[in-house]
Amino acid sequence: MDLKTLTEINAPSGHEQPIRRALLAELKEKGFNPTIDRMGNVIVVKEGTGDAPRKRVLVSAHMDEVGLIVTGHTDGGFLKVTQAGGIDPRVLISKRVLVGDDGIPGVIGAVAIHLQSAADRQRVMGYRDICVDIGATDKKEAERKAPKGTYISFDTPYVEYGEGYACGKAFDDRVGCWTILRLLQEELPVDLVAAFVSEEEVGCRGAKGAAFAQEPDIGIVLEGTTCNDLGDIPQTAQVCQTGKGVAVSFMDNASIANRSLFRKALEIGEKEGIACQVKSSVSGGNDGGVIQRAREGIPTLVLSVPCRYIHSPSTVIKLSDAESQFELTKALLKAL
Amino acid sequence: MFELLKKVLAPIGPSGLEAPVAAVIREEIEKYVDTVEVDALGNLIATKLGKAENPRKVMLSAHMDHIGYIVIGAEKEGFLRVTNVGGIGMNASLTRHVVFPNGVHGVVVAEPVSGQPQLKNLFIDIGAKDKEEALKMVSLGDVAVYANDCFRLGEHRVAAPAMDDRCACALLVKLLQTVGETQDTIIAVFSVQEEVGCRGAKVASFAKEPDVGIALDVTGWGDTPGVHYPEIKLGEGIAVKVMDRGSISNPELREALMAAGEKAGVKTQREVLPYGGTDASAMQTSRGGIPVCTVSIPCRYVHSACEVIDMRDMDAGLKLLQTYFN
Numbered sequence: 001m002d003l004k005t006l007t008e009i010n011a012p013s014g015h016e017q018p019i020r021r022a023l024l025a026e027l028k029e030k031g032f033n034p035t036i037d038r039m040g041n042v043i044v045v046k047e048g049t050g051d052a053p054r055k056r057v058l059v060s061a062h063m064d065e066v067g068l069i070v071t072g073h074t075d076g077g078f079l080k081v082t083q084a085g086g087i088d089p090r091v092l093i094s095k096r097v098l099v100g101d102d103g104i105p106g107v108i109g110a111v112a113i114h115l116q117s118a119a120d121r122q123r124v125m126g127y128r129d130i131c132v133d134i135g136a137t138d139k140k141e142a143e144r145k146a147p148k149g150t151y152i153s154f155d156t157p158y159v160e161y162g163e164g165y166a167c168g169k170a171f172d173d174r175v176g177c178w179t180i181l182r183l184l185q186e187e188l189p190v191d192l193v194a195a196f197v198s199e200e201e202v203g204c205r206g207a208k209g210a211a212f213a214q215e216p217d218i219g220i221v222l223e224g225t226t227c228n229d230l231g232d233i234p235q236t237a238q239v240c241q242t243g244k245g246v247a248v249s250f251m252d253n254a255s256i257a258n259r260s261l262f263r264k265a266l267e268i269g270e271k272e273g274i275a276c277q278v279k280s281s282v283s284g285g286n287d288g289g290v291i292q293r294a295r296e297g298i299p300t301l302v303l304s305v306p307c308r309y310i311h312s313p314s315t316v317i318k319l320s321d322a323e324s325q326f327e328l329t330k331a332l333l334k335a336l
Numbered sequence: 337m338f339e340l341l342k343k344v345l346a347p348i349g350p351s352g353l354e355a356p357v358a359a360v361i362r363e364e365i366e367k368y369v370d371t372v373e374v375d376a377l378g379n380l381i382a383t384k385l386g387k388a389e390n391p392r393k394v395m396l397s398a399h400m401d402h403i404g405y406i407v408i409g410a411e412k413e414g415f416l417r418v419t420n421v422g423g424i425g426m427n428a429s430l431t432r433h434v435v436f437p438n439g440v441h442g443v444v445v446a447e448p449v450s451g452q453p454q455l456k457n458l459f460i461d462i463g464a465k466d467k468e469e470a471l472k473m474v475s476l477g478d479v480a481v482y483a484n485d486c487f488r489l490g491e492h493r494v495a496a497p498a499m500d501d502r503c504a505c506a507l508l509v510k511l512l513q514t515v516g517e518t519q520d521t522i523i524a525v526f527s528v529q530e531e532v533g534c535r536g537a538k539v540a541s542f543a544k545e546p547d548v549g550i551a552l553d554v555t556g557w558g559d560t561p562g563v564h565y566p567e568i569k570l571g572e573g574i575a576v577k578v579m580d581r582g583s584i585s586n587p588e589l590r591e592a593l594m595a596a597g598e599k600a601g602v603k604t605q606r607e608v609l610p611y612g613g614t615d616a617s618a619m620q621t622s623r624g625g626i627p628v629c630t631v632s633i634p635c636r637y638v639h640s641a642c643e644v645i646d647m648r649d650m651d652a653g654l655k656l657l658q659t660y661f662n
Contacts, residue, residue, distance in 0.1 A: 236409030236417040250477025251406055251421065256352030256529060262477065278476040280408045282419045297377035297539030 001026045001181060003158070003166070003322070006174040010098055010153035012067025012084045013201045016040055018101075019063045023177070023196055032184065039209040042196040050189030055336050058193045058216035058298075059183060059329065060207055060287050061176025061223070062200030065169065066311050068097070068132070068152040073143050077136035078109065081152060082127045085201030089126050091312040096155040099134055099146050106134040106152065154313035164319050165242070171315045172224030173200065175305045179222050179326045188333050200287055204254070207287035211294035218261070218336060219291035219300040222325060224317070225249075226284060227306035236280065240306045242317065245275025245324040249302040251282050254289025258299035261332075265301060268331045275324045279304065303329055337650055338494065340364070341506040345486050345496050348437045350404035350479040351421050354378050354528045356437070357400040357502070361509060361526050368512045369524070375543060378528045379536045384512060386521040394661075395523040395546035395626075396511075397537045397615040398504035398553070399530030402497070403639055404479040405434060405444065405460065410471050414464035416442070419455055421479055422531030426453060428640035434460065434480035440473050442480055482641040492571060492646050499643035501530065503633050504552035507650055511657050518661040527615055534582070537615035541622035548589060548627055549619030552653075554645070555580075555607050555632035566609050568634045571646040573603025574653035577630035582613020583620045586627035593629055596660035602652035607632050631657065 001022065011019040023042050027034040032044045042063070048054045066085030073079060079099070083089075097106045110130045111120070132152060136142035146152075158168035180194050193214045198206030211219060229241040240247040248265050250257050269276035292300040305325050308316040343364070349357035358380040366372055369382040380400070385391065403422035410416050430453075432444045442460040446453035460480060464470035474480075482497035489495045496502075508524055515522070523544050528536035530553075541549060555577070559569040568575055576593050577585050597604035607630075616628040633653060636644040 234411075236411065251352065255535075256421075256532065257477075259353060280476050282406060282408060282421075292377070293535050293538050295539065296543035297375055297379070297536070299376050 003175065003178050006178055007158050007168040007170045011064055012069070012151045012153060013064040013199045014084060015151040016063045016198045023063070026181065030184070037209060037213060039206045040198040041206045041210045043210065043214065044184060044194040046184060046192045046194065048190045048192065049187050055190045055217045056193060056215070057190045057333060057336065058195055058211060058214055058219045058291060059180055060195040060197050060210065060219070060221055060291065061180050062173045062198070062206065062287060063177060063196045064199055064201050065153070065172065066201050070146050070148055070150040070152065072148060073139045074131065075139050077138045077142040078131035078133055079142060079146055081132055084151065085311070087311055089130065090124055092130060093125065095313045097132060097152045098155045099132065099152050100150045104134050104145055105155065106132045109133045156313050165316055166319055167314055167316050169313055169315060171305070171307050171317050172310050175224050175317060175322050175325070176222035179322065179329060182326050183330060183333070186330055190333055190336055192333070197287060204287050204290045208290040208294065211291040211298065215295060216298060219288070219298045220329060220332070221286055221288045221291065221300065221302045222329060223286050223302055223304040224307040224310060225279060225304035226310050227308050229306070229308070239281040239283070240277050240279050242306050242308060243320060244277040245269070245321060246328050247277050247279040247304045247306055249279045249304065252284050252286065252288070252302070253282065254285025255292045255300055255302070257301050261299055261301040264335065265303065265328060265332055268335055269328055272331050274327045274331060275320070276328055337506065337510060338647060340510060341494065341503060342486055344502045344506040344509065345498055346484055348435065348481055349400050349402055350481050351401040351529045351531045353437060353479060354400040358526060361400070361505060364509045365512050365524070375540065377536050377539055379540045380526040381540060381544065382512065382524040384518065384522040384524070386519050387517050388519040391519060391521040392548065393523055393544065393546045394520045394548045394550065395525055395541060395544055395619060396508055397525040397527050397540070397549065397551050397619065398508045399501045399527045399536065399615060400505060401528055401531050402481050403531050404481040406479045407474055407476055409476065410467045411459065412467045414466045414470040416460040416462060416470060416474065418458055418460055423639050424455070425639055429458060432641050433483040435483040436474050436478050436480045438474070441483065485641070489644055492648050493644055494647060495642045495644045497641045497643060499635055499645055500554045500638050503554065503645050503650060507633065507653050508552055510654055515658055515661050520661060522661065530615055534613065534615050534618035538618040538622065541619040541626065545623065546619070546626060549616060551614040551616035551619065551628065551630040553614040553630055553632055554635035554638055554643070555609055556612065556638060557634055557636045560636060566607055568605055568607055570634050570636060570644070571648050573605050574649050574656050575605040575607035575632040575634055577607045577609065577632055580609035580612050580614065582617030583628055583630070585616070585629040589627050589629045593631060593656065593660060597652070597656040600655040600659035602655045604652070604656065605634070
């Protein structure tokens, strides 16, 4: 399965079924025996080729993406919505969306600029102010087509442009899912517990169950992370840069990297000529936090692909960084 | 006790990098306990087996980690940009002498801004001439802490950075050295990453399945100009926690600890802390739930480069705990 297919599947947090189905089909076709746990995580355990006792390494990426969820309907037939996962409401207005499993086309509407007062224009419009227009003529029709709890995804096709860049949605974290699918094709000395986990964007809920149940010796989280490498931003505020390789985290708001894993990843990157960079910001959090604190504690490392405009309808990555994520993770798994 | 305290205060050990502290403590306790181990997150766990037939397992937790400044980048003129590891306050930061684990010294400075400077306005001057030299001296992700400067303040008091929570580490070391035979099994956890959310104590209490958990930590003060709460005074005894933002102490355990203090003939204070939390919060919600309490050493100017305690409170704490276990 390629990255285009993976990112164009719509599966906001809590509604991972479409991506789960696609992954199950892909994994079965490749001869694996995937299982689904009670949190809806997809797990594949692949025995290593090394001598026993082998290290048991959990490599996880989350299946879910940020999206919207229907909370109500107006008399005029518009959908009231809120976020599933963190989305800045400023990026939403006038974007095209797909509503529910049938993919009903919709657009996120708000008051036109002509009709805004001077005070309105000074204010950020939030979820209270916006609605999703699916062309319904009244409340009844809207309720029938998109009942409360219906999930909504960005309608963004995947495109490649420039010199090796790709624009799409859900790179966070389908790029990690893609890397795991590729890692499963490799001969590795360690026992690989490949976990495609649920509900990361609403609080790392899937990974918590997976790490507890799978009892790994080491956890490696493959992510898409924030990147702010726009021209005028001071370098110290850029977090990481597209095209400079996979970002290795020393600390974020959820976990502090195990120091020896952190150093080892950077050493391997240098030795093997795999592009990597240190993520130079302490921000955000991801499945590393819950994996680290599962059971008796698990040494954990996070390896991320830099994503410009993350958590928006249009995210940009450089494909070579996804390649580096794959190469560095593979090399690290061979060196543990 | 003062000599031991100085020894435990000395190593540099910000959250996530506590191994140098563990090494010092390990040497001090090894011959007094039955087993010593280091777990996956770096917790140093010492077990002293109880003499009872089915001994109760009591976990005591004191955290080794210390707040600090983590390097996120360098300006082209050689100044480091940083962010916080744990609760770093702005007033406590300005023009402070800090030191990195590799021995590089620095001064924390804020660039001029209108209004109150924030973390993003801070930089560390390490004497580098440019970015290249700066990033040769330290790397992204390295952490600086307040440089150790331990001194006596008056007859009974001691000031130092990292008093939170090394004074409790010293107290726990001293307890292991002096308590002798006990009915209970004591699981002494010198924990990691408390300052970023009690992460070490969480996994240690899962692994060790204690019957009772007691955190040893510092608490706030209410005895300096303009500060009235918590109603805690330095030198007025060891504090036994009723509640903070992280945990509510088990009433029976709390009263048993207060009674032990009375029996030992030491002064105790009841502590209700309107902020903060300790490893007790992580132990309390481990597995099926564990009765917890925190025994606190009153400490002025917590999370600054000069955290002040009173050695009489340390002695009271030691006697209280010795009595509780005997």
